[in-house]
Amino acid sequence: GKKLKTLSIMGGLRLEMARRMNLIDPNSKPSLLWVTEFPLFEWDEETKRFYAMHHPFTSPRIEDIQLMETDPGKVKARAYDLVLNGNEIAGGSIRIHDSKLQAQMFKILGIEEEEAKEKFGFLMNAFKYGAPPHGGIAFGFDRLVMLFAGKSSIRDVIAFPKTSSGLSLMDDSPSHVDEAQLTELHVKIR
Numbered sequence: 001g002k003k004l005k006t007l008s009i010m011g012g013l014r015l016e017m018a019r020r021m022n023l024i025d026p027n028s029k030p031s032l033l034w035v036t037e038f039p040l041f042e043w044d045e046e047t048k049r050f051y052a053m054h055h056p057f058t059s060p061r062i063e064d065i066q067l068m069e070t071d072p073g074k075v076k077a078r079a080y081d082l083v084l085n086g087n088e089i090a091g092g093s094i095r096i097h098d099s100k101l102q103a104q105m106f107k108i109l110g111i112e113e114e115e116a117k118e119k120f121g122f123l124m125n126a127f128k129y130g131a132p133p134h135g136g137i138a139f140g141f142d143r144l145v146m147l148f149a150g151k152s153s154i155r156d157v158i159a160f161p162k163t164s165s166g167l168s169l170m171d172d173s174p175s176h177v178d179e180a181q182l183t184e185l186h187v188k189i190r
Contacts, residue, residue: 004042015086018077026150033083040064040077041108049110054079056105058093059135065101072108080137089144092137099127 018024023102040060041050044108050072052058060068064075078094096102102124106116117124142154182189 002045028085031085035081035083036079037043038077038079038081039073040075041072043073050108052105053077054093055096056109056111057102059096059101060105068108069105078135082137082139084147085115087143087147089147090137090139090141092135093137097127097131097133099124102127 027080039053041048042053042077042120054077059078060118061076061078073183080092082090096105102112102120105117106113106120111119142158145157149157151157160168161172166174168174185190
């Protein structure tokens with residue numbers, strides 16, 4: 001919502017001011033930081049509903065589960081980013097492994113039971129067999145290369161960069177998708 005947009009703009013302003021005032025030391029020693037206090041949900045003023053900040057399979061913090069029905073906006077995610085000198089280099093989360101909690105998550109996100117069964121029935125069924133707690137993390141290799149190369153944009157080091165609007169100049173993607181393909185894949189473009 002507006003708060004997230006404001007925080008993003010203020011973060012950009014903070015970085016720009018640090019650059020202009022030469023507060024960023026390019027020769028500083030490597031310093032790692034774990035970011036762990038992410039909200040699980042984001043409220044959208046336009047649609048008047050919650051969306052998953054990361055994805056609908058991210059687990060809430062155990063101590064926040066009781067808030068899911070009463071105050072979803074206060075629920076924190078079991079998610080994490082690894083930051084190196086102000087640059088995110090990895091991110092991940094612990095996933096939901098309980099069918100009741102997953103159903104509750106779908107309900108908060110406005111996913112009806114029938115739709116959840118149609119799209120994620122295989123997952124809900126798998127939970128019956130005792131899925132263990134699990135999670136993941138992914139490192140951004142392109143970002144690490146960017147940092148090691150001393151560049152400020154991954155477009156400077158990535159093999160097939162896209163423009164800022166998401167177009168690939170190498171292969172003219174994304175290409176046009178016709179309505180029949182979208183219907184077949186149950187994809188709706190907003």
